[in-house]
Amino acid sequence: MALTKELDLVQTISLDGHQSVREQRDLLWLFWRYLLQLSQGEVRLMDTCKSSAPEVLPAAVPANAPSLSSWLSLDPGPFSNWGLPSPDRAWLLAASWPPWFTLPLWSWLQGSCWSQYCYKSRTPHGTSYIELLLDFVFTAGICPPASLEAAGQMPEAPEDLTEPVAVRQMINCFVQAVRQLERLSRHKVWPLRRKKVFALRALGFEEPRIGVESRLQLSRPMELGSMLLRTLHEGSAQAIVDFVRGLGKKPHPDISLQKTWQRQTASDRAKIGRMLTK
Numbered sequence: 001m002a003l004t005k006e007l008d009l010v011q012t013i014s015l016d017g018h019q020s021v022r023e024q025r026d027l028l029w030l031f032w033r034y035l036l037q038l039s040q041g042e043v044r045l046m047d048t049c050k051s052s053a054p055e056v057l058p059a060a061v062p063a064n065a066p067s068l069s070s071w072l073s074l075d076p077g078p079f080s081n082w083g084l085p086s087p088d089r090a091w092l093l094a095a096s097w098p099p100w101f102t103l104p105l106w107s108w109l110q111g112s113c114w115s116q117y118c119y120k121s122r123t124p125h126g127t128s129y130i131e132l133l134l135d136f137v138f139t140a141g142i143c144p145p146a147s148l149e150a151a152g153q154m155p156e157a158p159e160d161l162t163e164p165v166a167v168r169q170m171i172n173c174f175v176q177a178v179r180q181l182e183r184l185s186r187h188k189v190w191p192l193r194r195k196k197v198f199a200l201r202a203l204g205f206e207e208p209r210i211g212v213e214s215r216l217q218l219s220r221p222m223e224l225g226s227m228l229l230r231t232l233h234e235g236s237a238q239a240i241v242d243f244v245r246g247l248g249k250k251p252h253p254d255i256s257l258q259k260t261w262q263r264q265t266a267s268d269r270a271k272i273g274r275m276l277t278k
Helices: 002-052 089-094 099-111 129-140 148-152 167-185 199-203 221-234 238-247 255-263 266-277
Strands: 079-081 113-115 193-197 209-212
Touching: 089 099, 089 167, 089 255, 089 266, 099 129, 099 167, 099 255, 129 167, 129 199, 129 209, 129 221, 129 238, 148 167, 167 266, 199 209, 199 221, 221 238
Parallel strands: none
Antiparallel strands: 079 113, 193 209
16 A cells, blocks of 8 residues: 555656656757847847947057157166077077077077166066067067967978967067076076066056066167057057068078977977986
């Protein structure tokens, strides 16, 4: 008798469950139809807005942007060169970055001159990473790669960048390569890193930037300053790409060194690196 009652209860629950699943399936079908109609309406609305929206031109440097004079006079010097040695072939072969990038990068570091003035302020001017990046581009005439993977696939510095690249990607690759060269060479190649430097306040950008504590003696400061303003206002690397493209020629790479580096595996480079740093 007890089993019969339990069987009836189980059958009732089973039927109710089956009915509930069927109702939910029907409601789900209606819900998907509703989403489809909603998406179609959204696409039509977006197409309408796109056709009627005015053309958005790239951001230009505002006419009332601060002049470069304050920025140019941040640190009159004196400046000194740190006397870095010529690059060792082993450093370049041990680097994760290809020689078409690391060789001109070391040459730039070798020629860099840094302020001898010691800032006591809590808001030191320093040199922001974006200023360092642009000075390298002006000096070397090449763009840093957008990623380590992309760099390894290129036998030489690219004449043009066909894919969009963010400034922060260039800065990241640039700084990583410098740090690796510093570690492999066992030479201090630039000043101490600071989380906050304030040089760009002279250009009207109040937010501090990451950079180094000393001021770099900039090459071609007027042209660099104009590119810096454009890059900061546009928020893209287009000014850098346009500059390199306009040069019309690339630095001649060390073909032998580049081919040797390309024949090596990542394990080979890591092995050389361990020998250099142990």
